[in-house]
Amino acid sequence: MHNLRKQLTRRSRHVLLALIGLIVILALPTYFWMKSANANLAAQRNSRMSPVIMIPGSSATMNRFNQLVEILNKRTAKKHSLLRLEVENNGKIKSTGWINRGDTEPIIVVGFQNNHDGYQNIKKQAKMFNRAFALLSDKYNFNNFKAFGHSNGGLIWTLWLEKYYHQYSDQITITRLMTLGTPYNFAETSINQPTQMFHDLVKGRKKIPKTLDVYSVAGTESYDSDGLVPEQSVEAGKYIYQKQVNHYTTMTVTGSKAQHSGLPQNKQIVNLISHYLLDNEQGPKPGPNNPNNSGS
Amino acid sequence: MQSKVVNMLVRFNQHSFIQAVRQTLVVLFPVTLIGALAQLVVKSCLDANGFFYNIFGIGSWLPLTWLKTLQFVFTSVTQIFFNLLGVLACFICAYNTARFYRRDAQMAGLTGVFALLLVAYRYGKNPQVALDFHMTLLSGKSLLFALLIGYGVGQLYRWKGPGELMVKKITWLDVRRQAFASLWPLLITTLLAMLVSLAINSGRFYHAYSHTYTALTSASQELRNVWLALLLSLVLAVMDWIGLGVPSSYNMPLNTPAYMANLNYALVHGSAWHVPYKFLGSTLYNSFANFGGDGLVLALVVAILLFPGNTSLHRVGRWTALPTLFNFDYSSLVGLPVILNPVFLLPFLFLPLINIGIAAGVTALGLIPATPYPVLLGTPGPLIGFVATNGNWATLIFTLALLLLDIVLYLPFVRLNFRVEDQLGRATLGGEDDA
Numbered sequence: 001m002h003n004l005r006k007q008l009t010r011r012s013r014h015v016l017l018a019l020i021g022l023i024v025i026l027a028l029p030t031y032f033w034m035k036s037a038n039a040n041l042a043a044q045r046n047s048r049m050s051p052v053i054m055i056p057g058s059s060a061t062m063n064r065f066n067q068l069v070e071i072l073n074k075r076t077a078k079k080h081s082l083l084r085l086e087v088e089n090n091g092k093i094k095s096t097g098w099i100n101r102g103d104t105e106p107i108i109v110v111g112f113q114n115n116h117d118g119y120q121n122i123k124k125q126a127k128m129f130n131r132a133f134a135l136l137s138d139k140y141n142f143n144n145f146k147a148f149g150h151s152n153g154g155l156i157w158t159l160w161l162e163k164y165y166h167q168y169s170d171q172i173t174i175t176r177l178m179t180l181g182t183p184y185n186f187a188e189t190s191i192n193q194p195t196q197m198f199h200d201l202v203k204g205r206k207k208i209p210k211t212l213d214v215y216s217v218a219g220t221e222s223y224d225s226d227g228l229v230p231e232q233s234v235e236a237g238k239y240i241y242q243k244q245v246n247h248y249t250t251m252t253v254t255g256s257k258a259q260h261s262g263l264p265q266n267k268q269i270v271n272l273i274s275h276y277l278l279d280n281e282q283g284p285k286p287g288p289n290n291p292n293n294s295g296s
Numbered sequence: 297m298q299s300k301v302v303n304m305l306v307r308f309n310q311h312s313f314i315q316a317v318r319q320t321l322v323v324l325f326p327v328t329l330i331g332a333l334a335q336l337v338v339k340s341c342l343d344a345n346g347f348f349y350n351i352f353g354i355g356s357w358l359p360l361t362w363l364k365t366l367q368f369v370f371t372s373v374t375q376i377f378f379n380l381l382g383v384l385a386c387f388i389c390a391y392n393t394a395r396f397y398r399r400d401a402q403m404a405g406l407t408g409v410f411a412l413l414l415v416a417y418r419y420g421k422n423p424q425v426a427l428d429f430h431m432t433l434l435s436g437k438s439l440l441f442a443l444l445i446g447y448g449v450g451q452l453y454r455w456k457g458p459g460e461l462m463v464k465k466i467t468w469l470d471v472r473r474q475a476f477a478s479l480w481p482l483l484i485t486t487l488l489a490m491l492v493s494l495a496i497n498s499g500r501f502y503h504a505y506s507h508t509y510t511a512l513t514s515a516s517q518e519l520r521n522v523w524l525a526l527l528l529s530l531v532l533a534v535m536d537w538i539g540l541g542v543p544s545s546y547n548m549p550l551n552t553p554a555y556m557a558n559l560n561y562a563l564v565h566g567s568a569w570h571v572p573y574k575f576l577g578s579t580l581y582n583s584f585a586n587f588g589g590d591g592l593v594l595a596l597v598v599a600i601l602l603f604p605g606n607t608s609l610h611r612v613g614r615w616t617a618l619p620t621l622f623n624f625d626y627s628s629l630v631g632l633p634v635i636l637n638p639v640f641l642l643p644f645l646f647l648p649l650i651n652i653g654i655a656a657g658v659t660a661l662g663l664i665p666a667t668p669y670p671v672l673l674g675t676p677g678p679l680i681g682f683v684a685t686n687g688n689w690a691t692l693i694f695t696l697a698l699l700l701l702d703i704v705l706y707l708p709f710v711r712l713n714f715r716v717e718d719q720l721g722r723a724t725l726g727g728e729d730d731a
Contacts, residue, residue: 012601015614019598019621023676029351030679031687037350038563038669038686045563 044141044171050279051099051142052080054109055129057151057181058121062086062096062111064150068264068273069107076274081106085136087128088113093135105279108136119186119197122152126159133164137172146277147177150264151229154182154216155197158240161212162204169209178215178277181263183229185236198236205244212245215276217269219258228260249276305716308638312396313447317636319392320385320443325612325631327384331377332619332627338370340622340674347622347674378626382434382442386412389443393450399457403478407485408449412442414489419497430496432506436626439539439635449485456481509535522656525577526649529585533645536590539635555579558668568665568685575656576666583667583684583691584655585648587677587699589625592647594677595702596640596710597628603707605714622674639713643706650705651698664691 056064062084069082081100087093087110099106110132112125136142149157157177165174185191185198194202218234219226231252241248257266308314340346341354342363349355355363390408395401416433420426432438458477461470496502512532535541555578558571588594597620600613609632616628634640658664667684675683681695682688 009604009607009610012610012614015617016598016601019617022621023678026351026676027679030347030675030683033351033672034669034683034687041559041670042563042566045560 040141041171044143047141047143048104049140049142050105050144050146050175051136051140052105052107052146052148052277053133053136054107054148055150055153055156056109056111056115057149057153058115058117060111060115060150062109064111065107065109065264068270071265071267071270072107072274075270076278078105079103082109083107084109084111085132086111086113087132091128091131093132099140117152119195122155122159122197125152126156126163129156129160130164130167133160133168137168143171144173144175146175146279148180148273148277149177149182150180151182151260154179154237155184155201158182158184158201158208161209162201162207165209166207174209174212176213176215176277178217178273179237180217180269181219181226181229181234181260182216182237183233184240185233187230187233188236189224189230189232191232191236191239198239201240205240208241208244210244210246213247214241214245214249215272216241216248216250217263217272218250218252219260219263219266219269220252220254221259226258226260226263302712302715302719305638305712306719309716309720312393314636316389316393316396316447316450317443318633320389320446321630321633321635323388323392324381324385325627327377328381328627328630329615329619331374331381332616332624334370334373334377335626336619336622336624336674338367338374339624342367342370343673345673347672347676350672377436379431379435381436382438383409383412385436385439386442386446386449389446390449390453391446393447394453394457395460396450397454398460399450399453400460400474400478403474403482404450404453404457405446407453407478407482408446410482411449411485411489412445414486415445415492415496417493417497430502430506432502433496437506437509437540443539449481452481452484453478456484509540522575522577522580522652525581526652528577529581529648529652530645533591533648536629537635537641537644541590541629552578555668558666559670562666562668562686568668568688571666571668574659574666576668579667579684580652580655580659581648582671583681584695584698585651586623586680587702588620588628589623590648591625591629591634591640591644592651592702592706593625593628593634594620594623595647595699596632596634596643596706599703599706599710600632602703603710603714609714609717621676623677624674637713639709639716643709647702647705651702654698655694658694664688664694667691 054065056062066082069080073079079100081103082097083099083106084096085093085108086095099108110129112128114121114124114128147157149155154177157179161174161177184201185193186195188195188198191198214237216234216237218229218231220231221227224231235250238248238250251272253263253266253268253272255266255268257263263269309318341348343349344355358366386408387405391401391405394404412434413429416429416431418428418430420428433441457480458474461474509532512528512535515528532541554573554576558573558576558579561571562568585592588597597613597617600609601617612628612631616625616631619625620628629635632640634644655664659666664681665685665688667681669684669686671680671683678695678699679692682692685691
């Protein structure tokens, strides 16, 4: 009996030793994890990069905004480098272009191999975009960014904000979003005929960050449409963003190249982008549309 | 003097409720051990914030579909164990209480579960909707209530229930008679449970009750004042001790504004020394009073394993050592047991406070920095301070010294527990021959 007890306590000693051994063995990988994780966190926290991420509309590729960026770079002193990604259907991500060293405001365009229209495809594209975003956030360590979406690209942004953004919101802030001719209610001319997508987007709006500034720009060729998207469908965005985000501003651009697919090359729109979406070099912008004046 | 204390403790333990509770906890121990191990896998290996998940980079080599599947497999185990632990506890407690008075235990257990389910029944908008429960009442978080209901039902059987079947060969007739004789206690239980359920459903008790623990936890996280944090951690420890704690409350410090301010400061300046909130309750607690979860259970387990003596406690200690090392301590709380065990009440409540006090003092003296860096879920207790300071060696040494102190301070209570257990072991449990 006594012997048995002794043996059992010895077994307890062995367990104790095993515990100590386990801690010592685990301490090493823990140390390396800690150092690299904290270094990454610090790099992100101290990063000065604030990219503009752009999503083109349906049927367009990652090259959709080449001309826009060209015009933009001609007109601003600060040159923006252009990185283009394409997410393939199998999840692989192809990239072209690069981000210049020291460029704090590069432009990153994310296109999709599956660039078809329709709610089901937009859902898939939001998911594919999330892959690309995860890659970007890993690689470039930015802690804030600006978003731009043309046409259905704006829908992908909205869906992404509602469904995926929370995965990053602790570390990465989206400061501004500009959507251009985005049909929040597809081709419907009245919100009395809400599409399934519009219904879902309104339902999920509470997930959209409250600090965001949103600019919804519509183009009109006739008095109520840009030739493809009805103005009312663009306007329907207010039922998603208004009373949820910090500011929701709508603008309408008319004149030459105000036709739906001409919009991204429209000089007026390039002006709006450089004025409202980009960080201005001369410091805070005056006026009610400036996020820095709102205390957010 | 000491034998007086021992006698008092023995008498406390011989109260029929405490006896029923302890027997129940012993029976539940294997279940909670498996639950704790599954939880270790879920939270530590399969969670993006988990310890093993990160240090072994599991996310980078395990395909996402596999990860999801494994999460389902293991979560099913933890969910059932912890969210329905009350049901199991209630059955066993009613069973044991009835057997204690030599009543029909099986029917009593059945009645107990039925009563608990009735009490937890949630009224819907109209009576036709699907079955719905106040889940908190069925979970391990309400262990005390489940035990009380089980005990109450057992007592009812003592008064009204059929006696134990003592015949060697049981016939159909016996079984049927037994079942019918249980009608009265079953009926009484049903009526009482319906009344309680009515009260719970018509008042706001449930909402208040089910949110208390979580609210206290998050309040204690945000406090920048050490004293209030100490007080709150005391309240939480009391709740753990009486069996109203959350067995799955193994959370990291929340991203409160103060925590973020500290972390941001540390990241910008590359140092943890001069953060704005040096004495943040959550990070102090997590780094220095969390060896093996609430109440420094790791220190208790080590103290037991170091102590020569009672072998059954050693056996429990050896089994729970692994999950407890990674701060999944619920199986220790149940197995040793700590829950409703007066011997461990004092150290369980006050050792964490002593730890926080010393840590705050040493921080104030400038010997160790603050602990603002993120810590993974399931990081072994002794390493937490080290990780939270981004590898400050003084902190590691201090943490180990603190752990040693806790073990030493737990030792006298372990000795006392062995003496109490010894005396209890000699007395047979009511109604049964083996302990």
